[in-house]
Amino acid sequence: MAAGAIDRNDSPYSMFSFFKRKSKDTPPEAADAAPAQAPLPAEPAIVAAPAAVIEPAQTPTETRASWMKRLKAGLSKTSTGLTTLFVGARIDEELYEELEAALLMADAGVEATQFLLNGLKRRVREQKLTDASQVKTALRALMIELLTPLQKPLVLGREQPLVIMIAGVNGAGKTTTIGKLAKHMQAHGQSVLLAAGDTFRAAAREQLTVWGERNNVSVISQQSGDPAAVAFDAVHSAQARKTDIVMVDTAGRLPTQLHLMDELKKIKRVIGKGMASAPHEVLLVIDGNTGQNALAQVQAFDDALSLTGLVITKLDGTAKGGVLAAIAKVRPVPVYFIGVGEQIEDLQPFSAEDFVDALLS
Numbered sequence: 001m002a003a004g005a006i007d008r009n010d011s012p013y014s015m016f017s018f019f020k021r022k023s024k025d026t027p028p029e030a031a032d033a034a035p036a037q038a039p040l041p042a043e044p045a046i047v048a049a050p051a052a053v054i055e056p057a058q059t060p061t062e063t064r065a066s067w068m069k070r071l072k073a074g075l076s077k078t079s080t081g082l083t084t085l086f087v088g089a090r091i092d093e094e095l096y097e098e099l100e101a102a103l104l105m106a107d108a109g110v111e112a113t114q115f116l117l118n119g120l121k122r123r124v125r126e127q128k129l130t131d132a133s134q135v136k137t138a139l140r141a142l143m144i145e146l147l148t149p150l151q152k153p154l155v156l157g158r159e160q161p162l163v164i165m166i167a168g169v170n171g172a173g174k175t176t177t178i179g180k181l182a183k184h185m186q187a188h189g190q191s192v193l194l195a196a197g198d199t200f201r202a203a204a205r206e207q208l209t210v211w212g213e214r215n216n217v218s219v220i221s222q223q224s225g226d227p228a229a230v231a232f233d234a235v236h237s238a239q240a241r242k243t244d245i246v247m248v249d250t251a252g253r254l255p256t257q258l259h260l261m262d263e264l265k266k267i268k269r270v271i272g273k274g275m276a277s278a279p280h281e282v283l284l285v286i287d288g289n290t291g292q293n294a295l296a297q298v299q300a301f302d303d304a305l306s307l308t309g310l311v312i313t314k315l316d317g318t319a320k321g322g323v324l325a326a327i328a329k330v331r332p333v334p335v336y337f338i339g340v341g342e343q344i345e346d347l348q349p350f351s352a353e354d355f356v357d358a359l360l361s
C-alpha cells in the first residue's frame, strides 16, 4: 500500500479505504488562507488523520447479517453440492472425484480445480487428516488462500478528482453499480460527478440524469456523439468544481465487438489527456451468473484496458460463485465489490473469508 494510505483492510466491511494526505500536500490555497498564528485548517475529513477512518456505518450488524444471508442463499446451489460431499464421507479417490466434479460444476475452471485438489491431497497427506470434516476445513483454508489476493480496498482521496472508468457487457449492472457506489461515496463525505458515457442508449443517459437529479449528483451528458468527449468534459468539470470523484459510465459491449473495444481504449486515452494520471481505476462489472464466460470477459477487458478492479453483481441469483476461484488462478484482478441485489446496501466489499464461508456452509 502506498505511503500515507490508511490501511483499513482490517475490516472487510469498510466500504472504502482513504488516502491520508501528507502535510506537504496541503492545498496551497488552504495554507495561504490561514493566518500565521491560527491553527492549521482542518483537512477535509476524508483525507485527514485516523479520525477520518470510516467506520462500517453502512453495514450495521443486522444489515451485514441479512447481506450474508442473501449471499449464502445466492450461492446455495454450489454450497449444497460442495458441503453434502463431506457428510459421512470416506477420504478416498471417490471423494476427490466428486469434489472435482462439484468444483467444475461451480464454474471454478480446470486450473483452479486442479490447484485446489492437489493442494487438498497434499494437506490430507501431510497433516494425516482422517475425518471428512477435517478435509472440509482444509478446503476452506485453501480456498481462502486462493481468494485472498483478490481482496483489496478501493482507496479514495488519493487524487483530485479520482477518476473511475466503468466497463462491462450489456446488462452486467454497470449503471446500477455506479448509482450504488455514488451513494456509498457520498455517505463517506465524497462529492461525485458522473459522466454518462453510454451515448448509444438515450434511455441509459436519461436514467443516469434522472437518478443524478434525485440524488444530488451532477451528471455530464451529451445529446449525441463521442463518449470520450463526455468523459473528457467530466474530468475538466470536476477539476474546476473540485469534485472528489468522477465515475465514467460506458455503454455495454461484448469483447468480440472489436471496434467497440477500440472505442473503450479511446475513452481511456482521452481521459488521460484531460488528466495525465487518470483514469485511476478501470473497473469491469461482471454479472455473477455469467459462469465461465466471466473469466473470458476479465481476460479480454484486461487485455484492452489494464483493469484495476472488478465488481461482481447478481450473486443473489443463480450464480455459482466458483468463477472467482478461476479469476484468482488465471487472471487475478482485485474484486473490489460484490453485489447481491438491487438495494444500495446490497453492494459490499469482497471478503474472501465470508465468500468461502457462504460457499461452504
Ligand SMILES: Nc1nc2c(ncn2[C@@H]2O[C@H](COP(=O)(O)OP(=O)(O)OP(=O)(O)O)[C@@H](O)[C@H]2O)c(=O)[nH]1
Pocket: 168, 169, 170, 171, 172, 173, 174, 175, 176, 177, 198, 204, 251, 252, 253, 313, 314, 315, 316, 317, 339, 340, 341, 342, 346
Ligand atoms: N438481482 C440483482 N440484480 C441486479 C444487481 N445489480 C444490477 N441488477 C439489475 O440488473 C439489471 C441491469 O442493470 P444495469 O445497471 O442497467 O446494467 P448495465 O450494465 O448498465 O446495462 P447496459 O447499460 O444495458 O449495458 C437491472 O435490472 C438491475 O437492477 C444485483 O446485484 N442483483
